[in-house]
Amino acid sequence: MCHTVAVTEGIDHTLRDRWTPSGEATALPGHATRWLRARTGLDPADTPAAPASVLAVADSALSEPARAALAEVVGEPNVSTDRQARLGRAGGLSYLDLLRRRSGAELAVPDAVVLPNSPAEVQGVLEVCVEHDLAVVPFGGGTSVVGGVTALRGDKRAAVALDLAHLDQLVSVDPVSRIAVLQAGVRAPEAERLLAAHGFTLGHFPQSFERATIGGFAATRSAGQASSGYGRFEDMVEGIRMATPSGEWRLGAAPASAAGPDLRQLVVGSEGAFGVITEVTVRVRPVPTARRYEGFVLDGWERGVAAVRAMAQYRGLADVTRLSDVDETEVSLALSGGLRTAALRAYLRARRVRRPCLLILGWEVEDGRELAWKRMASLRVLREFDPVTLGRTAGESWRHKRFAGPRQRDALLDIGVCVETLETATHWSQIAALWSSVRGALVGSLTTENRCPVVMCHISHAYETGASLYFTAIVPRDPVDPVGQWQQAKAAACNAIAAHNTAWGGPTGTITHHHAVGTDHRPWLEGEIGAVGAEVLAAVKERLDPTGILNPGKLVPGCDQNGGRANST
Amino acid sequence: MCHTVAVTEGIDHTLRDRWTPSGEATALPGHATRWLRARTGLDPADTPAAPASVLAVADSALSEPARAALAEVVGEPNVSTDRQARLGRAGGLSYLDLLRRRSGAELAVPDAVVLPNSPAEVQGVLEVCVEHDLAVVPFGGGTSVVGGVTALRGDKRAAVALDLAHLDQLVSVDPVSRIAVLQAGVRAPEAERLLAAHGFTLGHFPQSFERATIGGFAATRSAGQASSGYGRFEDMVEGIRMATPSGEWRLGAAPASAAGPDLRQLVVGSEGAFGVITEVTVRVRPVPTARRYEGFVLDGWERGVAAVRAMAQYRGLADVTRLSDVDETEVSLALSGGLRTAALRAYLRARRVRRPCLLILGWEVEDGRELAWKRMASLRVLREFDPVTLGRTAGESWRHKRFAGPRQRDALLDIGVCVETLETATHWSQIAALWSSVRGALVGSLTTENRCPVVMCHISHAYETGASLYFTAIVPRDPVDPVGQWQQAKAAACNAIAAHNTAWGGPTGTITHHHAVGTDHRPWLEGEIGAVGAEVLAAVKERLDPTGILNPGKLVPGCDQNGGRANST
Incomplete structure (x- = not known):
């Protein structure tokens, strides 16, 4: 397997054929493999990724004049047509992306990687791309699992991965208003580090936390594990700065407004199809000083769902609230293995729990007093559903593994x-x-x-x-x-x-709760937002991106053949 | 003064030259008039409204074929070109609207009033209006204070007031999910009555409560007095049904989604310029069983602001939180008059409060225990700002007068x-x-x-x-x-x-927090949402309403001469 981590002239050349770029071994324990064999019929085989050198990568289609024009904006070292740099931006990190990167089949590799150094340079790159007829695929942490960063060219001459890695600054903090301006390329751990120096946290912890960026969170309408406490990412967005082919756009004059539609919510979730987000003004909160995670088991999925609903409707949700169904609980137990699991199984049998569903509740709050109140509010409701208490060990165990998926x-x-x-x-x-x-x-x-x-x-x-x-x-x-x-x-x-319809014939389930549309959910989007909704997205896209350079084939439903609408390969 | 309340064939013929349609006398007490004279230089004079009969109203410009086509959709009794019916929809209830209706000057009177009976009939009315080149001004409670329901004709042949009074049904209640579908014409008190039969409340209490409608709340991005507890109206909107000239649009598959931009937030606040909202799916909550309102006085506006900020940032806001500055507090005291006020003044002097600012906190919650928690959370923060406690009488006094403005x-x-x-x-x-x-x-x-x-x-x-x-x-x-x-x-x-700018040159104050754009704020909207934002609104408008029949001259910034853009007179 090839796990090269190479940085040349400020450009990350990691291949990204797995989540862990350094290739740290995280082999499955023996009992887990045995369980998989018994449960699923798996015949474990060594199925490594092909070495990068054997992957078929077409030559860059970027013309020399286009390359020179891009270099004029961002500087020579920040434009690359290097094979490895391009391979590193060939899609996101879905299972299919990894499969493709491991086999080299159907791999959409961008023709160049461009790293602007400021919002103004992003705007400049867009202008060059319009002039030279280049598709632009904004690239942050590259963690899309829906094809959101697949380097589709659409009807353009070439596709450029616009990597926001150099937009890595905390621009400003307003401690009185508790808002901060972060550049789009700041990765989540770095955002937390920068904010912590001012005593603040964003509180946004999706599973992609270790790699994902602020711009990506906004572009994909992300939701973190502590969303019950801190809100979804869209709830944190106070303002947005976005480069578009029709000019730069800034939004966010006040915490709330009745000055027409909330256009911030049109930008959040726009997935690079309307513009490239360069800065996000976020609401921040003090770094929590009191934290507590606890595990519980409820008997049956229906009872567990009822308990979570009761806590939500009583507004007594913990900041982290996570209920596993019977199968997920069983898999957790099986993959953990060991004596503690055996003891737990015996304990649950003794408590006559037949269909155990694991519930993790976590609080991360300003002080011990707030913790006591919030915990009391949750537990008061939970008590009515006969929970079996597993204590803090189970809670902390989940917390430590929460980015391990x-x-x-x-x-x-x-x-x-x-x-x-x-x-x-x-x-x-x-x-x-x-x-x-x-x-x-x-x-x-x-x-x-x-x-x-x-x-x-x-x-x-x-x-x-x-x-x-x-x-x-x-x-x-x-x-x-x-x-x-x-x-x-x-x-x-x-x-x-x-197909999950209400009386009026519209969907009552969303095609995605926190993973965006990308290429993969696009066929189902119109079913959810209606033909009128699809027309509205197309109208906005056409106005902001009249030549269709932005992230072809993503988000906006419509005819693939129509370059003015939604461009895809 | 003319205070006719006449309903002919199901059409309300009230003139609306004042808030209180029945003309109930609410004369100012003598001490209040005396205070006004001393404080402002007022020379009180009887300045009644002109009788309706002397108001200049042009003949209806609605053609007979257009009238017949509208009647075909909604039935003969639901189309009126009657002078009094048209006068009753001649604008909203701003000070200038009332002045104009009292004098008859500059009064924009619609050419007809149409009352559809269902969402399908609304859709049908729009089709007729496109065909006959008629402007459509959606009309709910008619309480706009920004010109939102002014009957501008734009470049159309005539203007029709589309009165949603007959869309007055609670369509469905889902008690498990705590959502309800209400038709757009349901007035707020009726919505509360309908929901209360199921044990629920919407919790939306703006000052316009007595007259305003569900559709109007959504169309104008309304915020109620209990917004700290129940959220702004946009926070309550789970789904929307809207008639547009480009077809009917339904949104709202789930409580949250990452399926692209949140298009509901593009409809909320669209002020009848993108379509006519016919149904709103709202989040509801159990009718509160525990309620408590209390009054406090803080010494100085700065201290009061700091206290409210601390409660908000500690997430310890009461459901109703209202802080008056020194002048408003003084006016409240002056207009109340009487012995109680004198006693209060003496009390505040004794407590050495020099610049009294009245703070009302109100909690409306599910039960006494929740009340105790929430109140404790607020007061714990408030205590640090040396409040003078006025007790429940002051709080209840505010609550009883809260719609009296x-x-x-x-x-x-x-x-x-x-x-x-x-x-x-x-x-x-x-x-x-x-x-x-x-x-x-x-x-x-x-x-x-x-x-x-x-x-x-x-x-x-x-x-x-x-x-x-x-x-x-x-x-x-x-x-x-x-x-x-x-x-x-x-x-x-x-x-x-x-003019209130930040470093980057954008506004940091919104032109309106909860009164919408209408005609009156339109000149300032582009300054807040930028040229790109104005283009986006125009693009959506043009796609949904290509002939520009919908509420001309409202919301969307742009050239008045351009019929395809934002039509106004």
Whole structure:
């Protein structure tokens, strides 16, 4: 396997064929592999990535005049047509992206990488791209799992990955108003470090935390694990600065306004199709000084859902609230293994828990007094649902592993497993039905004579009116058509979501709760926002990006052949 | 004065030259008039409205084929070109609207009133209006104070007031998800009555509560007095159904989504310029069983602002939080009069409060326990700012009078007073400066040799990052040019808001916190959302309303001569 980490002239050359760029071994423990074999029919095999050198990469289609014009804006060292630099921006980090990067098949590699050094340079790059007919694919942490950074060229002459890595500054902090301006390329851990120097935190901790950027969070309408406490990323956005082919756009005069539609919410989630976000003004909060995570077990998914709903509707949610269904709880126990798991199983049997569902509650607050109040509010509601208390060890154990998912995926990929996630959200009255139908679609699609999938689910984001459903599927990889295997399962799940209708015939489940549209959800977007909604997105796109250079083939539904509408390959 | 309340064939024929349609006398008490005379130089005079019969109303310009086509859709009794019916929809309820309706000058009277009976009929009306080149002015409660329902014709042949009074149904309630679907024409008190039958409340109580409608709340991005507890109206909107000339649009599949931009937030605040909202899916909450309102006095505006900020940033805001500045507190005391006021003044002197600022905190929650928690959270923060406790009487007194403002305005109008309000919002670090500059602009514009204005302000909506500032101006009316008197003051205030710049040159105050754009704020909108923002609104408008029939001259900035853009007279 090739895990080169090379930085040449300020450009990161990492190949990104796995989450852990340095290639740290995170091999699966023996008992976990044994469990997978027994449960899914997996025949563990060493399935490493192909070395980068064998990947087929077409020569760059960037013309010399275009390259020179870009270099004029950002400086020579910040334009690269180097093979390795281009490979490192060839898509995101979905299971299919990793498969493609491991095999080299269907890999959309940008023709160049450009690293502007300021919002003004981003604006300048867009002008060059309009002039030279180049597609622009904004690239932050590159963690999209929906094809959001796939280097599609559309009907343009070449595709440029616009890497925001050099926009890495904390521009300003207003401690009185508790707002801060961060450049789009600041990675989440760095944002936390920069803000902590002023006593603040953003409180946004999605699983992609270690790599993702502020601009990416805004562009994809991200939601973090502590969304119950800190809100979704869109709730944190006070203002936006965006470069567009029609000029620079700044929004955010006040914390709230009735001056027409909230256009910030049109920019948040625009996925690079309307412009390139260069700065985000975010709401910040004091670094928490009191923290507590606890584990509980509830008997049955229905009871667990009812408990989370009650806490949400009583406005007694913990900052982190995460309920696993029976399957996910079982997988957690199986993969943990060891004596503690055995003891836990015995304990649950003794408490006559038949269908254990793990519930993690976490509070991260300003002081001990607030912690006591908030915890009391949650537990007062929870008590009515007969929880079995696992204590702080279980809670802290989850907290320590909370960014580990992508690393586990690397290990599973290496031994021939197909592993991917998808999520939706719906109103509480629809949760049971949607959970059942999406689960059924995944199980149905992934089951064969020899392969028995594990499909598990959790609620990690709850609201007064509904919640998210986050599914993980694990199944032995189809050796013949691994891409098709997942594409079919994903389509089955998306169709199940789209088919979940109310009386009026519109969807009551969203095609994505926190992973954006990209290429992968685009076929289902119009079903959710309607033909009128698709027209509105197209109208905005056409006005801001009349020649269609911005992120072709992403977000905006429509005809692929129509360059003025939604350009894709 | 003419206070006819006449309903003919289901069409309300009230003239609306005052807030209180029935003409209930709410004359000002003697001590209040005396105080006004001493403080402002008012020479109280009887300045009644002209009788409706003398108002100049042009004949309806609606052609017979157009009338017949409308009647075909909604039924003959639901189309009216009657003079009184048209006069009743001639604008909103701003001070200038009332002045115009009292004098008949510059009165924009629609050519017809149409009352569709269903969302499908609204869609049908729009189709007729496109075909017959008619402007459509959606009309709910008619309480706009920014010209939002002024019957401008734009470049169309005639203007139709599309009155949503017959869309008055609660369509459905989902008690599990705590959402309800209400038709757009349901008035707020009726919405509360309908929801209460299911145990729910919307919790939206703006000062226009008694008249305003669900559709109007959504169309204008309304904020109620209990916004700290229940959120702004946009926070309550789960889904929207809107008729547009490009087809019907439905949004709202889930409580939260990352499926691209949140298009609901493009519809909320669209002010009838993109379509006619016919149904709104709202989040509801259980009817509160525990309620408590309390009054406090803080010494000085700066200290009061700091206290509200601390409560907001500690997330310890009461559901209703309202801080008056020194002038507003003084006016409250002066207008109340009586022994209790004298006792209060003595009490404050004894407590050495030099610059009293009244703070009202109100909690409306599910049960006594929640009340105790929330109150404790607020008071724990407040205690650090040395509040003088006035107790529940002061709080309850405010609660009982909380919708009385418009009635008091009627009484003031009748004795020759110019009285109007405006609001803005900004981040905490800018509150003092913006308060000072807007106040200065109003005082400067309204002061003459004989007239000394009272300009007062309160914060009624607070957020972690900032707050609203709501100004009221009271001054003897200019007998020669009463309209110009207020127009100049309003422009001075709006210019002060727009001039309030940050380092990057964008506004840090919004032109309106909860009263929408309408005609009156339109000249300042582009300064707030930028040229790019104005282009985006225009693009959406053109796509949804290609012939420009919808509410001409409202919201969308742009050239008045351009029919395809923003049509106005």
